[in-house]
Amino acid sequence: xxxxxxxxxxxxxxxxxxxxxxxxxxxxxxxxxxxxxxxxxxxxxxxxxxxxxxxxxxxxxxxxxxxxxxxxxxxxxxxxxxxxxxxxxxxxxxxxxxxxxxxxxxxxxxxxxxxxxxxxxxxxxxxxxxxxxxxxxxxxxxxxxxxxxxxxxxxxxxxxxxxxxxxxxxxxxxxxxxxxxxxxxxxxxxxxxxxxxxxxxxxxxxxxxxxxxxxxxxxxxxxxxxxxxxxxxxxxxxxxxxxxxxxxxxxxxxxxxxxxxxxxxxx
Amino acid sequence: xxxxxxxxxxxxxxxxxxxxxxxxxxxxxxxxxxxxxxxxxxxxxxxxxxxxxxxxxxxxxxxxxxxxxxxxxxxxxxxxxxxxxxxxxxxxxxxxxxxxxxxxxxxxxxxxxxxxxxxxxxxxxxxxxxxxxxxxxxxxxxxxxxxxxxxxxxxxxxxxxxxxxxxxxxxxxxxxxxxxxxxxxxxxxxxxxxxxxxxxxxxxxxxxxxxxxxxxxxxxxxxxxxxxxxxxxxxxxxxxxxxxxxxxxxxxxxxxxxxxxxxxxxx
DNA sequence: GTCCCTAAGTTGTACAGCCAACTTGGGTTT
DNA sequence: AAACCCAAGTTGGCTGTACAACTTAGGGAC
Numbered sequence: 001x002x003x004x005x006x007x008x009x010x011x012x013x014x015x016x017x018x019x020x021x022x023x024x025x026x027x028x029x030x031x032x033x034x035x036x037x038x039x040x041x042x043x044x045x046x047x048x049x050x051x052x053x054x055x056x057x058x059x060x061x062x063x064x065x066x067x068x069x070x071x072x073x074x075x076x077x078x079x080x081x082x083x084x085x086x087x088x089x090x091x092x093x094x095x096x097x098x099x100x101x102x103x104x105x106x107x108x109x110x111x112x113x114x115x116x117x118x119x120x121x122x123x124x125x126x127x128x129x130x131x132x133x134x135x136x137x138x139x140x141x142x143x144x145x146x147x148x149x150x151x152x153x154x155x156x157x158x159x160x161x162x163x164x165x166x167x168x169x170x171x172x173x174x175x176x177x178x179x180x181x182x183x184x185x186x187x188x189x190x191x192x193x194x195x196x197x198x199x200x201x202x203x204x205x206x207x208x209x210x211x212x213x214x215x216x217x218x219x220x221x222x223x224x225x226x227x228x229x230x231x232x233x234x235x236x237x238x239x240x241x242x243x244x245x246x247x248x249x250x251x252x253x254x255x256x257x258x259x260x261x262x263x264x265x266x267x
Numbered sequence: 268x269x270x271x272x273x274x275x276x277x278x279x280x281x282x283x284x285x286x287x288x289x290x291x292x293x294x295x296x297x298x299x300x301x302x303x304x305x306x307x308x309x310x311x312x313x314x315x316x317x318x319x320x321x322x323x324x325x326x327x328x329x330x331x332x333x334x335x336x337x338x339x340x341x342x343x344x345x346x347x348x349x350x351x352x353x354x355x356x357x358x359x360x361x362x363x364x365x366x367x368x369x370x371x372x373x374x375x376x377x378x379x380x381x382x383x384x385x386x387x388x389x390x391x392x393x394x395x396x397x398x399x400x401x402x403x404x405x406x407x408x409x410x411x412x413x414x415x416x417x418x419x420x421x422x423x424x425x426x427x428x429x430x431x432x433x434x435x436x437x438x439x440x441x442x443x444x445x446x447x448x449x450x451x452x453x454x455x456x457x458x459x460x461x462x463x464x465x466x467x468x469x470x471x472x473x474x475x476x477x478x479x480x481x482x483x484x485x486x487x488x489x490x491x492x493x494x495x496x497x498x499x500x501x502x503x504x505x506x507x508x509x510x511x512x513x514x515x516x517x518x519x520x521x522x523x524x525x526x527x528x529x530x531x532x533x534x
Numbered sequence: 535g536t537c538c539c540t541a542a543g544t545t546g547t548a549c550a551g552c553c554a555a556c557t558t559g560g561g562t563t564t
Numbered sequence: 565a566a567a568c569c570c571a572a573g574t575t576g577g578c579t580g581t582a583c584a585a586c587t588t589a590g591g592g593a594c
Contacts, residue, residue, distance in 0.1 A: 251529050263518070
């Protein structure tokens with residue numbers, strides 16, 4: 001490298017819409033550029049990536065920055081990393097990871113379907129013990145409970161029972177009934193999701209589920225319970241989502257390098 | 268710090284059995300020690316961790332090493348990390364993450380249950396198209412197909428249909444029929460799992476499932492399909508596991524910082 | 535008392551360098 | 565021909581430094 005003041009030798013890839021909330025740091029730009037390059041087939045699946053040093057020269061950044069960028073790809077399972085040999089491209093499919101999972105609407109659009117949402121009911125009442133615990137509120141604290149039916153291209157697919165603490169619920173209450181995505185609306189009000197804990201198992205449909213999803217009472221549904229928190233670790237949402245069988249599957253990549261996925265005994 | 272040659276001011280925590288395969292690097296030791304401290308309640312849930320600089324002094328390592336250690340805890344959702352303020356302890360429950368998930372036996376023991384396994388059948392035959400694709404073999408390549416019934420304290424809980432490429436299958440074929448854990452046996456032969464992709468959804472029991480799990484044909488089961496690879500990215504195992512409802516749930520932590528979890532349309 | 539601003543503390547980003555551990559390929563030896 | 569060994573290349577681990585971005589608490593102005 002020559003001087004290293006005016007950085008950037010083509011990191012402004014135009015591949016996909018960037019997450020508006022992600023800070024535009026050097027290593028994120030490099031990671032995004034490498035993602036684009038891999039998705040575009042610049043390095044075929046199974047090909048070996050250039051050495052870290054070579055990438056550092058190309059992007060005119062230090063090797064440490066390159067390593068930060070590659071760590072992101074590594075965590076998503078896009079590339080290997082083994083001491084002694086070059087990194088290898090594992091998958092050339094794009095992973096949207098976090099944002100896609102926290103928002104039903106964003107996920108739906110990413111697979112080319114039209115998301116829909118209809119709010120059935122919003123009530124404010126004292127939270128149940130489990131809910132208060134999940135939201136880290138003192139028991140009996142008031143919460144907002146929102147029942148929504150989610151559709152994919154008009155077809156009912158999922159029943160969402162979300163619970164919010166008061167400071168969030170007051171916002172959600174004012175959202176339009178037909179709003180596509182509560183999470184993007186919340187972002188507009190400064191409520192950001194940064195972490196989520198998911199529990200995935202199987203639950204029988206109750207009468208409400210059966211009516212909304214047009215299935216039989218007792219039919220098995222795929223259930224995802226989720227607690228989302230903001231950057232301070234404060235719980236923002238606790239939700240119980242139930243999907244019709246065959247409409248959705250959950251995928252996880254985990255590695256010895258990072259990522260927490262685990263089994264749990266039910267209840 | 269004074270000289271920084273003879274390292275280590277008490278990183279030899281004796282909390283839990285260490286993963287024998289994880290290299291004993293400095294930052295892993297620090298991370299393990301911090302995990303132990305958190306689990307032991309040294310910093311109550313919600314407490315603020317010491318600053319990185321303070322930890323660096325205490326452990327007599329550089330701040331960079333501390334940051335590597337904290338990144339591990341961050342990825343597991345144990346602590347927050349926000350610019351400008353100290354890290355906050357989020358959860359004081361231990362997460363075993365990878366090893367626990369890849370091995371049914373290890374998971375079972377971690378929750379205090381006695382794992383059991385009975386191999387029903389082992390056959391060598393040409394792989395089906397889906398299987399060959401998952402294992403990255405040319406189509407029609409020979410594979411080993413292993414059917415096992417897994418029990419928890421004697422109770423049948425899961426049917427495992429694993430498919431291995433020949434070089435692995437030859438090893439598995441020689442394992443005892445009642446072996447608890449194939450994955451630990453494979454480790455003994457130098458076959459290490461480092462990455463896994465999981466797909467979780469719901470599947471109806473076929474006649475074989477019904478007989479083994481003592482449930483009705485067509486009953487809904489929680490299905491986990493998993494492809495595990497070694498450190499070079501070579502697929503080592505492709506498995507279809509079906510759990511009786513109510514016996515297990517899958518949990519994931521994901522954050523904007525790392526981790527890939529996503530929805531997928533079924534099939 | 536309330537508001538505002540500043541300063542100290544803390545984490546994030548980036549850079550540079552050094553050595554260890556490991557892989558690979560090629561040449562040498564047997 | 566096969567086995568062996570060595571050197572070059574590459575990633576992992578660790579240290580040190582510097583600055584930017586952000587939070588928080590406390591003091592001062594009003």
